[in-house]
Amino acid sequence: MSDTPTEAAAPTAARTPAGAPWPLWEVFVRPRRGLSHTHAGSLHAPDAEMALRNARDLYTRRGEGVSIWVVPAAAVTASSPDEKDPFFAPSADKPYRHPTFYEIPEGVRHL
Amino acid sequence: MPEEPAAPGADAGTAHAALALGDDALVLSHRLTEWAGDAPVLEEEVALANLALDLLGQARNLYAIVGDEDALAFRREEREFRNVQLVEQPNGDFAHTIARQLYFSVHRELLYAELAGADREHPRLAPIAAVAAKALPELAYHRDHAATWTVRLGDGTEESARRMRRAIDALWRYTGELFEPIEGLPAGLIDPAAHREDWLRRVGAVLEEARLDLPDAETVPDRDAWAAGAGRQGLHTEPFGRMLAEMQHLHRSHPGASW
Numbered sequence: 467m468s469d470t471p472t473e474a475a476a477p478t479a480a481r482t483p484a485g486a487p488w489p490l491w492e493v494f495v496r497p498r499r500g501l502s503h504t505h506a507g508s509l510h511a512p513d514a515e516m517a518l519r520n521a522r523d524l525y526t527r528r529g530e531g532v533s534i535w536v537v538p539a540a541a542v543t544a545s546s547p548d549e550k551d552p553f554f555a556p557s558a559d560k561p562y563r564h565p566t567f568y569e570i571p572e573g574v575r576h577l
Numbered sequence: 578m579p580e581e582p583a584a585p586g587a588d589a590g591t592a593h594a595a596l597a598l599g600d601d602a603l604v605l606s607h608r609l610t611e612w613a614g615d616a617p618v619l620e621e622e623v624a625l626a627n628l629a630l631d632l633l634g635q636a637r638n639l640y641a642i643v644g645d646e647d648a649l650a651f652r653r654e655e656r657e658f659r660n661v662q663l664v665e666q667p668n669g670d671f672a673h674t675i676a677r678q679l680y681f682s683v684h685r686e687l688l689y690a691e692l693a694g695a696d697r698e699h700p701r702l703a704p705i706a707a708v709a710a711k712a713l714p715e716l717a718y719h720r721d722h723a724a725t726w727t728v729r730l731g732d733g734t735e736e737s738a739r740r741m742r743r744a745i746d747a748l749w750r751y752t753g754e755l756f757e758p759i760e761g762l763p764a765g766l767i768d769p770a771a772h773r774e775d776w777l778r779r780v781g782a783v784l785e786e787a788r789l790d791l792p793d794a795e796t797v798p799d800r801d802a803w804a805a806g807a808g809r810q811g812l813h814t815e816p817f818g819r820m821l822a823e824m825q826h827l828h829r830s831h832p833g834a835s836w
Binding site for chain 1: 618619620623624627721722725729
């Protein structure tokens with residue numbers, strides 16, 4: 467590949483050496499009317515460019531106006547299941563932490 | 578007979594051109610379908626099937642301008658098909674398939690871009706213009722897919738570069754036919770010969786990025802002859818008859834059945 471600026475900016479786009487198994491990528495898709503990217507699934511691809519194209523075929527059926535993010539699975543750090551309780555301790559008993567006492571002003575969308 | 582345009586508003590000339598373009602799309606679609614289950618990796622399997630489905634949709638839309646889709650696809654003889662010989666070439670290895678797709682997609686994008694606005698001058702071309710406009714985004718993706726793989730293989734390993742080089746050279750002789758006039762399209766409006774320079778520039782740019790050269794007199798002795806076939810006149814290469822037999826077998830075994 468030539469060193470296009472986009473590639474230079476994305477170190478993950480480095481090419482997989484010949485014969486190496488293709489790495490895993492996580493795919494996030496924002497639907498045309500959606501507000502945020504949602505994890506759609508994963509796939510194997512030799513690099514980010516190919517991962518994007520494959521994600522388009524597999525997860526968007528080429529609908530216009532969607533946005534796709536691909537992330538190498540190795541770059542994702544997940545919370546550990548063992549720490550679930552302290553990590554996500556519910557705050558249900560602390561009503562002062564819930565913003566339920568506000569009127570939503572007219573004309574505010576997506577809140 | 579398929580010669581009879583059955584669609585309302587399609588004159589004989591428009592139907593004639595739609596048939597030739599539809600044949601290109603159908604035959605290439607069928608070739609791509611032959612990869613099902615055989616592609617190098619799962620993701621590419623999906624991509625090739627996607628290209629095939631796009632082309633099949635284009636073929637159906639073009640045939641609808643001419644008459645009965647099924648009759649046109651399944652009940653015509655080899656000599657009645659007007660596709661260019663490029664699209665009927667066997668898949669060969671993956672590089673071969675990619676080279677064929679690159680040559681075809683770059684050309685079809687140029688042609689359809691012109692056809693998409695053709696109805697402004699020639700209202701009778703409206704049905705073809707509509708199909709062309711709808712097909713353009715699909716073709717842009719086909720071209721991008723083929724170009725990406727051409728670069729990967731050409732600038733990949735020694736082996737992949739050798740195969741890509743071989744495919745580019747082997748299919749070169751079928752590219753001349755892409756620039757022959759298409760019967761039924763007003764010559765003053767659409768001149769395929771005028772696309773040759775653009776096509777050469779675009780294909781050349783992809784090959785340059787893939788560190789491959791355009792074929793020259795040394796690698797392809799008849800390079801300058803542009804040995805275009807006569808697919809548009811219904812004269813096809815040997816593999817086409819076998820492909821057609823396979824494609825039409827079921828339909829011909831049960832004439833009149835509905836599916």
